[in-house]
Amino acid sequence: MTKEEFIHCLNAIKSNSEQTAKKWIEWAEEQEDYDSCQHTLPENEYATADMFLDEFASMFDRIAEKHGAEIAAKMIGLADIPACPYPWEIMRAAEYLAGGGDLNKITEMETEGVFEDGSYRLPRKMSSEEGEHEAPTMQM
Numbered sequence: 001m002t003k004e005e006f007i008h009c010l011n012a013i014k015s016n017s018e019q020t021a022k023k024w025i026e027w028a029e030e031q032e033d034y035d036s037c038q039h040t041l042p043e044n045e046y047a048t049a050d051m052f053l054d055e056f057a058s059m060f061d062r063i064a065e066k067h068g069a070e071i072a073a074k075m076i077g078l079a080d081i082p083a084c085p086y087p088w089e090i091m092r093a094a095e096y097l098a099g100g101g102d103l104n105k106i107t108e109m110e111t112e113g114v115f116e117d118g119s120y121r122l123p124r125k126m127s128s129e130e131g132e133h134e135a136p137t138m139q140m
Contacts, residue, residue: 001054009057013064014073023079028052031086052087059090067098074103083107089115 001009003025010017010024028049033039036046064072075094078084083106085093092115093106109115 001050001057003050003053006053006057010060010076013060013069014076017076020076020079023082024056024076024084025049025053027079027084028056055087056090059087059094063091063094067094071098078103078106081107083110085110085115088117092117 003021006025007018007021010021014020031052032047032049060072060076063075071094074097075090078093081104085106089110093110096106096109096115097103
């Protein structure tokens, strides 16, 4: 997903999210740096920022479907705190908010690992020869 597509996706859930989207984009770029070992790994062996954006957008859409646009908008707004969760923390953080949780406690809860779900899954690019494959999972 391109940056422009990501901004459009966020604006569809929470209007006027351009500045917030830029923070999520920055977070996705940081995640690419980490996953690629500062770009020392060969191409196609790490998740790119565009892949992280696609993952984030997909999760925000699922949150809107499951918990409503208000919770999805709050999740998008986490970047303004700033408290961007890792991809594997987003759904649990949304469930916490949907259950009446305090948005301002999210950062502390992330630091404490409250939203860890026991897996570490990153988006992966697939080649046409490989077909779809599951990303590696690390049990915490």
